[in-house]
Amino acid sequence: QVQLVESGGGLVQAGDSLRLSCAASGRTFSSYSMGWFRQAPGKEREFVAAINWSGDSTYYADAVKGRFTISRDNAKNTVYLQMNSLKPEDTAVYSCAAARAGFLVTTVGLYNYWGQGTQVTVSS
Helix, strand or coil: CCCEEEECCEEEECCCCEEEEEEECCCCHHHCEEEEEEECCCCCCEEEEEECCCCCCEEECCCCCCCEEEEEECCCCEEEEEECCCCHHHCEEEEEEEECCCCCCCCHHHCCEECCCEEEEEEC
């Protein structure tokens, strides 16, 4: 069982930066692939970024490529999402997720555990 708790969301202006954190419980964090997803009001949940168990492989949605960076610290059981050059269209609830897989996982249905999410609001 893995519990995930996100933090770091908030209200920022367009062009600003935020760093989201996702703290995981459990001693097997390093064996999980991790991902970030977001859901805006009235829209489907969408994939943002993923990272494999060791942190040496990452993948991004086209909408955030070049602006967002996913990373992880297995010693701290934490995954991060650095978000730069934020845009109003980035406004959403951001959730982290864990998949029992060593490889990159980008499909929502393959994730086993989810956090409650943290709100990110970007004003224009």
